Amino acid sequence: MAFQLLVTAGDGIGPEVTREAVSVLQTVFARSGQSLEVTEKRIGGIAIDTDGTPLPADTLEAALASDAVFLGAVGGNKWNALPPSTRPESGLLQLRAALGGFANLRPAFSIAELAANSPLKLDIVSGTDILFVRELLGGLYFGSPREWNRAAGEAWNTMRYTRDEITRVARIAFDLARKRGKKLTSVDKANVLEVSQLWRSTVTDVAADYPDVTLEHQLVDSMAMLLMTSPRNYDVVLTENLFGDILSDESAVITGSLGMLPSATIGGRVNLYEPIHGSAPDIAGKGLANPLGAILTGALVLRHSAGMDAEAEAIESAVRSALQLGFRTADLVRASTTDFTVLSTTEMGKKIRELLPA
Ligand code: NAD
Secondary structure, three states: OOEEEEEEEEOOOHHHHHHHHHHHHHHHHHHOOOOEEEEEOOOOHHHHHHHOOOOOHHHHHHHHOOOEEEEEEOOOHHHOOOOHHHOHHHHHHHHHHHHOOOEEEEEEEOOHHHHHHOOOOHHHHOOOEEEEEEEOOOHHHOOOOOEEEOOOOEEEOOOOOOHHHHHHHHHHHHHHHHHOOOEEEEEEOOOOOHHHHHHHHHHHHHHOOOOOOEEEEEEHHHHHHHHHHOHHHOOEEEEOHHHHHHHHHHHHHHOOOHHHOOOEEEOOOOEEEOOOOOOOOOOOOOOOOOOHHHHHHHHHHHHHOOOOHHHHHHHHHHHHHHHHOOEEOHHHOOOOOOOOEEOOHHHHHHHHHHHOOO
16 A cells, blocks of 8 residues: 655745655655655645635645655744734644644754764764654643733743653653664653652653663753763653753754754654754745755654655665765855855755665
């Protein structure tokens, strides 16, 4: 049976980078003799313009019936005046909620050839390869009670987790660590928060089923520092929702460009895949968008939804080769450097397809 991929390219550079990622996936499926069926639906600003809503019913229906959903990016200046609940971004939030993924995977890596683009020192970032596993549906963002009592000048949120919520995301993180460097760092604030004490005790219990994976615990404040001073020490980093939001953004600087980073949200009804960048209205339509984050997101589709690990690695290796050969999109080139071949969005997509194994 064909693998059913729903593509929601969205706004701005979303369609530009998605086109290249899908084209790479089509090449990989064709070469491996497997069948891929791509359906395209609208989401975000373009859906507001045509359907009057950022998440049309037929998009949601198609998403729930698919094997995986690939999203480009949503949003743009044109829709900024709308109230938050009807903006393009609300379509993405509704889609995430409907698909129900609770584990957000976000790699932070430094391909040696790109380390020079990082604001951090080359000898610190070079060779970094971290996979963040962030719990996405619990914690402070969802816990109740929550309220801003304006009259009393007081506001509160609740950081709440159950043992089951922690166990299911920890299992995903341990399974991934087992396939990578066999090291898992669990982040909490167990010296102060009861919810973190439950987190630490639950993760320690789950670790008993993974004797081949080394578990360490880190407090979130020291982890924020350690990620910048010794990022190479980390393999899989497991966090609750708020801590992961902050630490994974902090670590995005390691790569040096937003355009390079993929993400996946798994564990729900259907997995959702998206590059971490937004719709970049400042460069939309100019052929300047870096499609590598979207292309690497395609590799995550293969690994986490299609059971095609070798093909995922082939895409990642083609990206590394392109960089080693000196090919760059404009965001990866500093003004002072001249020894690179600068490619447009479509040229970079074509280059990656050429570098895939025959
Ligand atoms: P952004 O990620 O779109 O852009 C930030 C900067 O990075 C810009 O200078 C942009 O040109 C650059 N950039 C981003 N992706 C790039 C790529 N692939 N290649 C080269 N350069 C790239 O973030 P923003 O400017 O804060 O937001 C723009 C719009 O995107 C807003 O409407 C925002 O709400 C939306 N947004 C959407 C998502 C999503 O769909 N998941 C995520 C973040 C922001």
